[in-house]
Amino acid sequence: xxxxxxxxxxxxxxxxxxxxxxxxxxxxxxxxxxxxxxxxxxxxxxxxxxxxxxxxxxxxxxxxxxxxxxxxxxxxxxxxxxxxxxxxxxxxxxxxxxxxxxxxxxxxxxxxxxxxxxxxxxxxxxxxxxxxxxxxxxxxxxxxxxxxxxx
Numbered sequence: 001x002x003x004x005x006x007x008x009x010x011x012x013x014x015x016x017x018x019x020x021x022x023x024x025x026x027x028x029x030x031x032x033x034x035x036x037x038x039x040x041x042x043x044x045x046x047x048x049x050x051x052x053x054x055x056x057x058x059x060x061x062x063x064x065x066x067x068x069x070x071x072x073x074x075x076x077x078x079x080x081x082x083x084x085x086x087x088x089x090x091x092x093x094x095x096x097x098x099x100x101x102x103x104x105x106x107x108x109x110x111x112x113x114x115x116x117x118x119x120x121x122x123x124x125x126x127x128x129x130x131x132x133x134x135x136x137x138x139x140x141x142x143x144x145x146x147x148x149x150x151x
Contacts (some may be wrong), residue, residue: 002089002130003079003124004040007112010073015112016119020130050123057122058086069093074109086100096126099140121147 003116004023007016023036047059048068059066061079067089068077076093099122100107112119125140127133134140 001081001084002127004129005043005079006041006075006077008041008045008048008075008077009109010049010075012042014041014045015109016116016123017041018120018123018127020127022038023109031038035114044077044079045075046086048077056086057090069097071097072108080148092132095135096123096132099126099137102137103144118144 002022003019003021005016005018005020006014009012017037019037022033023040024056025033025036044061044066047061047066051059057068057127059068060082063082064079064081065084066077066079067086069090070076070077076097078089080089092120097107100112100119103122104111122140125134125143130142134143
């Protein structure tokens, strides 16, 4: 199961953050869910950007696994359960990038920043409640375009 999905640039700015399972609140009770999310996002960015390219794109972090991939200046990161298949989630990231690329015709970071609501709707058509809902690129893009017509 997918815990969260992050899209961050090289500077550490989170461009997309989708949490399917709320983060654990610290035992001392001094933090809230939102501060814990920000802390985890910063720590994930530090781990992913500092990692040498000769290592795999999988990192065990707390009680789950981080699978990440870098496209241009953006890091796409998925946190999943320890028992899940890493390679399938690398393909998941790649399909999401292909969806964005098809929708925005050669996507860049600015497309994601200025059209974040469309990016979230594409992600919602692709993943639902931490599970992959649809794997057909054509089907997902057709649904997103249908939703645009309704709006």
